[in-house]
Every structure is written in structure tokens, then in C-alpha cells.
Amino acid sequence: MSVPLQIVLAFGSVLVLLGLVMIVRSLAKTVGLNAEVQRKLIHVGTGLYALLLPWLFPDRWPVYMLIAVTLIVMLILRLPRFSNGLGATLHGVERKSYGDFLLALSVGLCFLLAGEVTLFYVLPIAVLTLADAAAALAGTAYGTKHFVVEDGEKSVEGSVVFFVVTLLIAITCFLVMSDLPPINMLVLCLMVAAFGTLVEAQSWRGFDNLFLPLGLLIFLFVHSTSSLTELVLLAVTFFAAIVSFRKLGPKLGLTRHAARVYVVAIFLVMAVAAIHNAVLPMMVLAAHIWARTANPCDSKYSDLDIVASLGLFSFGWLALGNATGWNAVSFYGISAMGLAMGLSVLAWRGNLLIVAVIAGALFAIRSWVVNLNPEASNWAEPLMVLSALTLTVTAGLPQFAPQLFIKDRVLRLTLVALALPLAYYLWSVAGSWGERLAAGATS
Numbered sequence: 001m002s003v004p005l006q007i008v009l010a011f012g013s014v015l016v017l018l019g020l021v022m023i024v025r026s027l028a029k030t031v032g033l034n035a036e037v038q039r040k041l042i043h044v045g046t047g048l049y050a051l052l053l054p055w056l057f058p059d060r061w062p063v064y065m066l067i068a069v070t071l072i073v074m075l076i077l078r079l080p081r082f083s084n085g086l087g088a089t090l091h092g093v094e095r096k097s098y099g100d101f102l103l104a105l106s107v108g109l110c111f112l113l114a115g116e117v118t119l120f121y122v123l124p125i126a127v128l129t130l131a132d133a134a135a136a137l138a139g140t141a142y143g144t145k146h147f148v149v150e151d152g153e154k155s156v157e158g159s160v161v162f163f164v165v166t167l168l169i170a171i172t173c174f175l176v177m178s179d180l181p182p183i184n185m186l187v188l189c190l191m192v193a194a195f196g197t198l199v200e201a202q203s204w205r206g207f208d209n210l211f212l213p214l215g216l217l218i219f220l221f222v223h224s225t226s227s228l229t230e231l232v233l234l235a236v237t238f239f240a241a242i243v244s245f246r247k248l249g250p251k252l253g254l255t256r257h258a259a260r261v262y263v264v265a266i267f268l269v270m271a272v273a274a275i276h277n278a279v280l281p282m283m284v285l286a287a288h289i290w291a292r293t294a295n296p297c298d299s300k301y302s303d304l305d306i307v308a309s310l311g312l313f314s315f316g317w318l319a320l321g322n323a324t325g326w327n328a329v330s331f332y333g334i335s336a337m338g339l340a341m342g343l344s345v346l347a348w349r350g351n352l353l354i355v356a357v358i359a360g361a362l363f364a365i366r367s368w369v370v371n372l373n374p375e376a377s378n379w380a381e382p383l384m385v386l387s388a389l390t391l392t393v394t395a396g397l398p399q400f401a402p403q404l405f406i407k408d409r410v411l412r413l414t415l416v417a418l419a420l421p422l423a424y425y426l427w428s429v430a431g432s433w434g435e436r437l438a439a440g441a442t443s
Contacts (some may be wrong), residue, residue, distance in 0.1 A: 001058050009056065010066040013049070014073060020045045021077075037191055040133050043103065047057070047129025050107045053302040054118055060111070067108035074100050103128070104208040109319050110213050113221070119177040120220050124213035125172050127196055132208065135162035135200065140241045159201045167193040178224070188224065195219055198265055205306060214315050215268050240268065258303035265307040269314055276372045277329055279365060280336035281310055287343035288410075295408040305410040309339070313418060324429050327377045331421040333369055333389055337362045338394035338417030345398040346405060346413075355399060359391045380428050390420050 002010075024041045053063050107125065114121035127301025170189035174180060180188065199215045200208045239261045249259025256284065262285060269281045286307040291297075299305055313335055321328035344358045366387055370378060394417050398405055405412055 001364070003059075006057055006059060006062040010062045011069065013056075013066050013411055014069050016049065017046060017070065039100075040136055042100075044129055044133045046103060047125060050125050050268050051122060051129065053107070053111060054121060063111050064108060067104055067111075070104045071101065074104065102207060106213045107208045109210075109315060110217050112319055113214075113217055113322055115322075119173055120217050121221065121222075122177070123170060123173040123192070124216040126173065127166050127192075127216060128209065128213045130169060131162045131165040131210070132200060133194070134165045135159065135279070154201055160198055162200055165195040166196045180224075184228055184231065187228060187235075188226075191231060191235055192216060192219065194235075195267075198242075198260070201260075207311075209270070210315070211264070211311055215264070218268065218318075222293065238263075241266070253293060254289075254303055258307075261304060261307050265310055270309060274372075276369050277333060278371060280333050280340060280362070281314065281361070283337050283340045283365070284310060284343065285338040287347065291409075292346035297405065298407055299409060302410060309410050309414045310336075313414060320425070323388040326425075326429050326432065327379065329373060329377050329424060330370060330380055330383055331425045333366050334383065334390050334421045335417050337366050337387065338390040338421070339413055341391050342398050342405075342413040343392040344416060345395050346402060346409070349402065352399070355395055359395055363387055363391060380425070383424075386420060386424050390417065393420065 024038050024045075027041075028038050052274070053066075057063050106128070108186070110121050110124055135158040138161035139155035142155075142157050145156040158396075165336060167189055170192045174185045174189060196212060196216055199212050223234065242260065245254075245259040245263050246256065249256060249262075252259075254262065265285070266282065269278045288302070292302055296302075296322065299381075314332070317328045317332035317335070341359060341362055345355055348354055348358070370381055370383075394413070397416060398413070
């Protein structure tokens with residue numbers, strides 16, 4: 001397929017999705033569909049179309065262009081001028097939700113991270129499209145037993161339906177797209193269904209549209225070739241972690257929902273990176289618990305905010321490294337180190353000597369982690385100056401201007417922790433690309 005034709009197809013795809021929004025909006029006015037049903041119809045239609053992307057486009061870049069244009073259109077539909085018209089179809093629900101943006105973003109990230117392995121793209125998007133919608137319909141129509149999620153609730157019946165539909169999708173995808181031994185396939189499908197159900201059940205504000213497909217993709221990437229023994233051990237560990245956090249959560253001041261979310265976050269972070277690279281992100285969670293207890297902020301759901309932050313920048317660094325071809329794990333660690341530093345300072349609120357000790361400890365831990373990474377991951381090292389500057393900024397702002405972090409603490413600290421590592425990473429990658437181009441021009 002020619003380049004112009006792929007561009008036309010990409011923009012035509014956006015028009016198709018806009019047409020779907022218009023049709024659903026028209027149906028809503030005609031037959032009185034509520035906002036939740038409208039949103040789910042768009043969700044299913046978009047997801048089904050997204051499943052076709054690997055076969056619609058022979059090249060990958062038109063898909064990324066399509067995602068970018070779609071995100072821009074969604075932003076436009078949120079403007080006041082459209083919010084009561086077409087925009088209401090996407091975000092007319094009463095609760096606060098970022099589901100429309102996160103759905104488009106997750107499609108793009110899954111397409112990027114799955115690479116040439118179609119199974120890793122199709123299975124997560126199919127689960128997000130079909131199982132999520134089936135669970136929502138079942139929960140709405142037949143839900144009688146509910147559990148609390150943030151300021152809302154979900155139903156046990158919906159979760160059961162989600163598990164069953166996900167299991168069927170997983171079995172179908174593995175039968176068609178893999179050649180694993182039957183017993184491994186069955187155990188893996190059961191774990192995909194269980195893990196996906198837990199992620200979906202604990203998500204909030206539409207974050208299941210991001211965490212569910214990416215969580216499943218990473219789970220498949222890491223464990224699709226694991227032995228039967230490893231899969232069983234993982235299942236036992238996962239179950240034990242859920243039980244442990246259920247007991248430990250109240251002692252840490254965590255709600256049951258937050259405790260379950262922490263389990264999901266820990267497993268996702270450990271899937272994104274090697275165990276030693278997960279140490280600093282785990283310290284972010286510990287620092288947050290300390291800060292939340294010693295110096296609470298005004299966020300109603302700070303425990304969920306920190307998990308969302310960790311998830312977003314973990315997936316973000318992973319995607320950025322894959323997109324550029326330059327491993328970003330060192331910068332991921334620096335960002336986590338900075339976020340842990342900022343939270344620790346807000347928790348301590350005192351002696352600068354103690355702040356310096358915490359900074360030194362975090363710096364030493366990062367150095368230890370770097371020494372365990374392979375040489376290819378350390379291509380930008382040594383990053384001692386960047387690490388020191390990040391620690392200085394993330395410690396200095398909370399120490400001398402704590403009022404900046406009373407509101408939206410986690411979001412603001414995350415942005416501060418990301419600023420220097422992200423800027424330096426992009427500058428380094430651009431410089432490396434420039435050197436390659438120069439070398440190619442002179443050869």
C-alpha cells in the first residue's frame with residue numbers, strides 16, 4: 001500500500017470513528033440511551049476497529065499518526081462548545097473519567113510494544129473491548145453484590161462475567177496465534193483471566209482502559225514462555241500477595257481497594273523491569289505511605305494517585321525506550337528516585353541533615369541498581385550529575401516551598417521528578433541520532 005493511501009486511510013479512520021459517535025448520539029436522542037450505554041457503544045466500536053489495525057496498515061507509522069489525530073479530536077470534543085453535543089457521547093457520565101483518552105493511548109502503546117507479535121496486541125485489546133463491555137452490561141443488569149472502588153462501586157457478577165469472557169478470548173487467541181503445550185496454555189489463560197479481572201476490578205476513573213491492556217501485554221511478554229512450574233509459582237505468589245496486603249493494608253492506613261491496587265501496581269512494576277530495577281519504584285510507594293501519614297495532602301484518593309503516577313511513568317519510559325531504540329531504564333530509575341525523594345522530604349519536613357542522608361541513601365541505591373544492569377542499558381551512564389541535580393530539585397522544592405504540594409501533590413511531584421531525566425534523555429537520544437546521521441553522510 002502506498003504512503004498517500006495509508007495517510008488517506010488513517011484520516012478516513014478518524015472520520016469513521018466520528019461517524020460512529022454521531023450515530024450513537026443520534027440513537028441516544030431517539031431511543032433514550034443513557035450516558036453509560038453511549039460510552040460503552042463507542043468503546044466497543046473503537047476497540048473492534050482497533051483490532052483490525054495490524055492488517056489495515058502495512059507500515060506502523062500511520063497507526064501512530066491515527067492515534068495522535070484521534071487524541072486531538074477527543075480534546076476538541078471536550079471543549080465547552082462540543083461538550084453537550086457529540087462530546088457528551090464520550091464523557092457524559094457523571095463520574096470523573098479519562099477513559100476516552102486512555103483507550104486511544106493504550107491502543108497506540110500496545111501497538112508499539114507488541115511489535116511483530118500479533119498475539120500481544122490482539123489479546124489485550126480484545127479483552128479491553130469485549131470483556132470490559134460484557135462485565136459492565138452484566139453488572140448493570142444483574143449486579144446484586146457490590147464492592148467499593150474509589151467513590152463508586154463494581155459488582156461481583158460483573159467481575160465473574162469479565163473472568164469468563166477473558167478466559168474464552170485468551171483460549172481462542174492462544175489456539176490461533178501460538179503453539180504452546182496445552183497444559184501451559186490452559187494455566188496461562190487462567191492467569192491472564194485472573195490477572196485481568198483483578199486489574200479491571202480495581203481500576204478507577206477509566207484507568208482500566210490503560211492498565212488492563214498494558215498490564216496484560218506485559219504479563220504475556222514476560223510469562224508467555226515461562227515453564228509450568230514458574231507459572232504455578234507466580235500464581236501462588238500473586239494470591240499470597242493479595243492476602244498479605246489485605247491483612248497489612250489497614251495497619252498502613254490503606255483501604256481494601258487501595259491495598260489491592262498496590263498489589264497490582266507492584267506486579268506491574270516488577271513486570272516492566274527486572275527486580276533490582278523495581279526497588280526504587282517500590283520505595284516510591286513506601287515514601288508515599290510515610291508522607292500520607294506524616295503530612296497528608298488534600299487529595300481524596302492519594303493512594304490511587306500514586307499508583308496511577310507509577311503506572312503512567314513506568315509504561316511511559318518503557319514505551320519511550322522501545323520507540324527510540326535507546327533503553328530508558330536508567331532514566332526510569334532516576335525519575336523514581338526523585339519522586340521518592342520529594343515524598344520523603346514532605347514526610348520529614350525538618351532537619352536538612354536528615355534530608356541529605358535520605359538523598360545519599362537513594363543515590364547509593366541507584367548506583368547499586370546501575371551496577372547490576374547490563375552494559376546496553378547503561379549506554380548513557382554515568383549519570384551522577386543528573387542524579388544529583390534531580391535529587392536537589394525534588395528535595396529543594398518540597399523543603400522550601402511545601403505549599404506548592406498541598407494540592408495535586410502526586411501529580412506535581414511526578415512532573416518535577418520527570419523534568420530533568422526526560423529532558424536529558426531526549427537530548428541524548430537526539431544527539432546520538434545526529435551523530436549517526438553525520439557518520440552516514442560522511443561515509
